[in-house]
Amino acid sequence: SQQGEEDPQALSIQEGENATMNCSYKTSINNLQWYRQNSGRGLVHLILIRSNEREKHSGRLRVTLDTSKKSSSLLITASRAADTASYFCATDITGTASKLTFGTGTRLQVTL
Amino acid sequence: EAGVAQSPRYKIIEKRQSVAFWCNPISGHATLYWYQQILGQGPKLLIQFQNNGVVDDSQLPKDRFSAERLKGVDSTLKIQPAKLEDSAVYLCASSLRSEGDDEQFFGPGTRLTVL
Numbered sequence: 001s002q003q004g005e006e007d008p009q010a011l012s013i014q015e016g017e018n019a020t021m022n023c024s025y026k027t028s029i030n031n032l033q034w035y036r037q038n039s040g041r042g043l044v045h046l047i048l049i050r051s052n053e054r055e056k057h058s059g060r061l062r063v064t065l066d067t068s069k070k071s072s073s074l075l076i077t078a079s080r081a082a083d084t085a086s087y088f089c090a091t092d093i094t095g096t097a098s099k100l101t102f103g104t105g106t107r108l109q110v111t112l
Numbered sequence: 113e114a115g116v117a118q119s120p121r122y123k124i125i126e127k128r129q130s131v132a133f134w135c136n137p138i139s140g141h142a143t144l145y146w147y148q149q150i151l152g153q154g155p156k157l158l159i160q161f162q163n164n165g166v167v168d169d170s171q172l173p174k175d176r177f178s179a180e181r182l183k184g185v186d187s188t189l190k191i192q193p194a195k196l197e198d199s200a201v202y203l204c205a206s207s208l209r210s211e212g213d214d215e216q217f218f219g220p221g222t223r224l225t226v227l
């Protein structure tokens with residue numbers, strides 16, 4: 001079963017704009033990771049945020065985590081056409097022997 | 113550093129036939145994962161190996177799916193017999209350890225179509 005639900009399911013923006021996607025989950029987690037999947041390719045790890053962290057940055061990526069609301073957000077600033085992909089959150093659920101459970105994904109389209 | 117290799121990239125079979133997928137993880141990675149990704153959904157873990165032992169196979173349909181990781185390196189995933197609902201991309205991933213904060217490295221996947 002899917003632990004995480006991403007919102008929105010699809011997002012279309014123009015190059016240079018910021019893109020924000022959200023992930024909600026149901027149970028207690030050790031950490032939450034974000035992955036990117038380009039069309040027809042495998043997934044690529046973007047960033048990990050631990051349950052005791054509230055915000056993390058990596059280049060143009062900013063991730064927040066609110067464990068009280070069981071939600072996370074991924075912000076991509078100054079988007080580029082190459083950012084066009086599907087983005088998934090994955091949770092390491094407490095007590096599940098370090099197994100990642102992926103969400104349903106957000107499909108991001110960045111147009112020129 | 114070479115990435116995770118998978119073969120074949122595409123496979124088309126008829127229902128009730130059998131099929132096998134192969135994965136070669138990144139050298140030195142102890143943990144290997146097989147995921148099933150149905151169109152429009154996120155990957156679902158089928159089985160997780162640490163070296164050549166199974167850590168988690170709770171979501172593997174054991175009546176038709178089997179997997180092995182001989183010698184703790186390469187792995188094969190088999191489906192016998194295949195059903196229409198098995199049409200999906202099968203992703204292999206590996207990580208250095210089996211900790212929940214490990215980065216997983218994914219292969220390109222095998223796209224299976226069952227007719």
